[in-house]
Amino acid sequence: MAGRRVVVVGTGLIGTSIALAVRERGAEVLLDDRDAAALALAVELGAGEPLPPGPAGRPADLAVLAVPPAAVAVTLLDAQKRGLAAAYTDVASVKAVPLAQAAELGCDLTSFVAGHPLAGSERSGPGAARADLFLGRPWALCAPAEAAPAAVEAATALARACGAMPVEVGAAEHDRAVALVSHAPHVVSAAVAARLTGADDVALGLAGQGVRDVTRIAASDPRLWIGILSANSEPVADVLEAVATDLAVAASLLRDGSDGAATHVADLLLRGNAGRSRIPGKHGGDASAYATVQVVIPDRPGELAMIFQAAGIAQVNIEDVTIEHSPGRPLGVLELSVVPEQAERLAAELRARGWSVPG
Numbered sequence: 001m002a003g004r005r006v007v008v009v010g011t012g013l014i015g016t017s018i019a020l021a022v023r024e025r026g027a028e029v030l031l032d033d034r035d036a037a038a039l040a041l042a043v044e045l046g047a048g049e050p051l052p053p054g055p056a057g058r059p060a061d062l063a064v065l066a067v068p069p070a071a072v073a074v075t076l077l078d079a080q081k082r083g084l085a086a087a088y089t090d091v092a093s094v095k096a097v098p099l100a101q102a103a104e105l106g107c108d109l110t111s112f113v114a115g116h117p118l119a120g121s122e123r124s125g126p127g128a129a130r131a132d133l134f135l136g137r138p139w140a141l142c143a144p145a146e147a148a149p150a151a152v153e154a155a156t157a158l159a160r161a162c163g164a165m166p167v168e169v170g171a172a173e174h175d176r177a178v179a180l181v182s183h184a185p186h187v188v189s190a191a192v193a194a195r196l197t198g199a200d201d202v203a204l205g206l207a208g209q210g211v212r213d214v215t216r217i218a219a220s221d222p223r224l225w226i227g228i229l230s231a232n233s234e235p236v237a238d239v240l241e242a243v244a245t246d247l248a249v250a251a252s253l254l255r256d257g258s259d260g261a262a263t264h265v266a267d268l269l270l271r272g273n274a275g276r277s278r279i280p281g282k283h284g285g286d287a288s289a290y291a292t293v294q295v296v297i298p299d300r301p302g303e304l305a306m307i308f309q310a311a312g313i314a315q316v317n318i319e320d321v322t323i324e325h326s327p328g329r330p331l332g333v334l335e336l337s338v339v340p341e342q343a344e345r346l347a348a349e350l351r352a353r354g355w356s357v358p359g
């Protein structure tokens, strides 16, 4: 990206993360947002400089439209009228509706390649942005039939510069796929979290990591998500109906209470195991390829840093990490994912340094 000029319109979570990532790779970045506070914070975080208003002087190599799905087409039209860049891409979580809107508005589709990084968070705004957000993640690219090869190259180069893996896919296929792996799970997460609005203090005090995992994305911005879901309504509704059937059958079997009924509930749990094991892990590899080393850690400053240092000394690469806190106790359980051949070496190193590593 050295020597390239990139414009980012929409300096929220995704736009600012992209700006930080390409800046680290040497690009010059110009930022724009209709919210002056979001723009100012992104600039302060070092994501780039404000884009001067009005028609562009020298067009950038690429403009990234990191605005909500409903704003993509109008933002593209405006950016193209201003001559902001030679090529354009977006990051919206849905692809077919914004592409159809762009065609209807008369946008130039030779210079536009729709994009969607499959990475993000339940948080919004530039304050949550991270340059490493997209590392190792898929980044869908949906080129309209009219798209020029140079536009495809520019969007592909952006995904690669952010450390992501470009995946070319048609817009309708993309939307069906993300209904299954992102949009319907979001609604299911919200439905589980919504049950907690009436929970009493006893129930909330007993909440463990499971309910936190299942409801994390339910903390997302509802305004963004209603835009995503309503632009992908049919594919999302198809998945939700299938989930609802599984849930209704499980509920009636549990009320039945017989041994036979329990076996049928177990079928759903086994299908759950099978589905979960199909989700690829880091870099698209098999998620179950990693072994987990559990470490009991006292809740005190510097503890995590010392454990990571010990892993470094043992020449063990930590692939992933989670922390489970014990409610009301000054302890937590750290789970370190490593390649299986390195698990015993890491456990031995940590035990030798005084940590409790069960098993």
Ligand SMILES: NC(=O)C1=CN([C@@H]2O[C@H](COP(=O)(O)OP(=O)(O)OC[C@H]3O[C@@H](n4cnc5c(N)ncnc54)[C@H](O)[C@@H]3O)[C@@H](O)[C@H]2O)C=CC1
Binding pocket: 009, 010, 011, 012, 013, 014, 015, 032, 033, 034, 035, 038, 066, 067, 068, 069, 071, 075, 091, 092, 093, 094, 116, 117, 118, 119, 120, 121, 122, 123, 124, 125, 126, 221, 224, 228
């Ligand atoms: N939140 C996530 O985890 C992910 C979101 N996306 C997609 O990225 C896009 C942006 O989402 P976030 O960054 O999460 O939202 P955000 O709310 O953090 O940022 C959106 C920004 O766009 C600005 N904006 C809205 N309309 C605008 C317009 N017409 N002109 C200029 N700026 C405008 C807002 O002021 C805001 O600063 C959405 O299309 C979303 O579907 C894609 C992958 C992950």
Ligand SMILES: O=C(O)C(=O)Cc1ccc(O)cc1
Binding pocket: 092, 093, 117, 118, 119, 120, 121, 122, 182, 217
């Ligand atoms: O927070 C997470 O884990 C997400 O999965 C975030 C996310 C939200 C929207 C997308 O279009 C893609 C990713």
